[in-house]
Amino acid sequence: MLKTTLTSVLCFFVLNFNSFGQSKARTFQEAEKMGKSYQHLDKLYKSAVHSNTALAVFKTGADQQKCYGAYTVLLQDPGRFLNQNNFQWERPTRCFNRIYISADGKIDYFVYHFLPNKEDPNYQVSEIKRQEFAKLLARFAQDYQFSVSANEPFAPCSPVV
Incomplete structure (x- = not known):
């Protein structure tokens, strides 16, 4: 019994180290516990687009359209x-995400939070x-290349279903 318990505890720590220690994808709460709160990250990554173009990385209409498309x-x-990896939600799931992208288009952090379901609170x-x-989102974010680059790191955000 002790050997089984020790094995389970060891597996838990190994899995959690790999999932959270190396992962680029985290919930807002997990990121904050690791010292990467969105407030901290927002100081390092400018908004991709913003109503005040002085606060945005993509300032012109054409650049903003490229960013929106990407x-x-x-x-x-x-x-x-997710579909390729046989992942299916139990029902439509709402989420808010903020994705922190390096100037060369690599995802540095993919931070998300599940939102309440409007139909079934x-x-x-x-x-x-x-x-x-x-786990799957971390794998996805690991090698993803955003199709638009910039002169500085940036962060788009939005709710999604």
Whole structure:
């Protein structure tokens, strides 16, 4: 019994080290616990687009359109990746994300938070689905290349379903 318990504890630590220590994808709460709160990250990464163009990386209409197009693809690609890995939500799931991207287009941090379900306010994403999603999203973010680069790091954000 002790050997089984020790093995389980060791597996837990190994899995959590790999999932959270090296992962680029985290919930807002996990990122904050690791010293990477969105307030801290927002100081390092400018907003991709902003109503005040002085606060934005993509300032002109043409550059903003390129960013929007690339961001739309970025929001669709994880869905394809999840489907390819046989991941299905239990029901439509709302999420807010902020994606911190290096100047060369690599994802540095993909921070997200599950939002309440409007149709069923009592619905909660199961812990198993949360863990599976986090693992797959981390794999997705590891090698993703945003199709638009900039002179400085930037961060788009939005709610998604």
